[in-house]
Amino acid sequence: MAFNSREIFNFYQRLSPRERLLLGLAVGSVLAISLYSFVWDPLVSGRQALERRIVAREKDLKVMEAERTRYLELKRQVEASQAVLVKTDQNFSLFAHLQSAVAQVIERSHIQSMNPSDKNLSDEYQEQAVEIKLTAVNLEQLVNMLYRIEKGNPQLHVSRLQVKKRYNDPHSFDIVATVSLLKPRTTAPPANAGGGS
Secondary structure, eight states: OOOOHHHHHHHHHHSOHHHHHHHHHHHHHHHHHHHIIIIIHHHHHHHHHHHHHHHHHHHHHHHHHHHHHHHHHHHHHHHHHHHHHHHSOTTOOHHHHHHHHHHTTSOGGGEEEEEEEEEEOSSSEEEEEEEEEEEEEEHHHHHHHHHHHHSSSSOOEEEEEEEEEETTEEEEEEEEEEEEEEEEOOOOOOTTTTOOO
């Protein structure tokens, strides 16, 4: 069917003013709906989808950065533990060493407790740890204690440190610190080793 513009024009001319108005409104509505459906809505939807993807990628990036920071910290801890592992002998006592190091800086009355613990990490290694709880310690004492622990011989690693300001004295603190050390596991000699009659 051929498109005849003259017939359309003649048809339009025969319409009354009211019919022309209604036709114009109908054509305008069709155009508006078409523009919205095929142009504006896809553009808005595409932009919103893009914004959602950007937000999701930003969240993924933050998670990756947090995991990278955690990985680097774990790597540093492992390297520090391995360095200590090389420098300490099997007879080294973490608890006795820390007792001496802390006592050089902190008065006995401020040492609330020192609790040792051992945890087997594998068939070859175990982690020794000592939790130190101190009360009413000033900042200088804390810094000196940490320096003696981490820069002494051997150099140890403070794996956890909690500092809480005392409400009645803003210049003193309650401290909870955990010092850990990686050591080779000792294998107990079998019973009746060497035989005998």
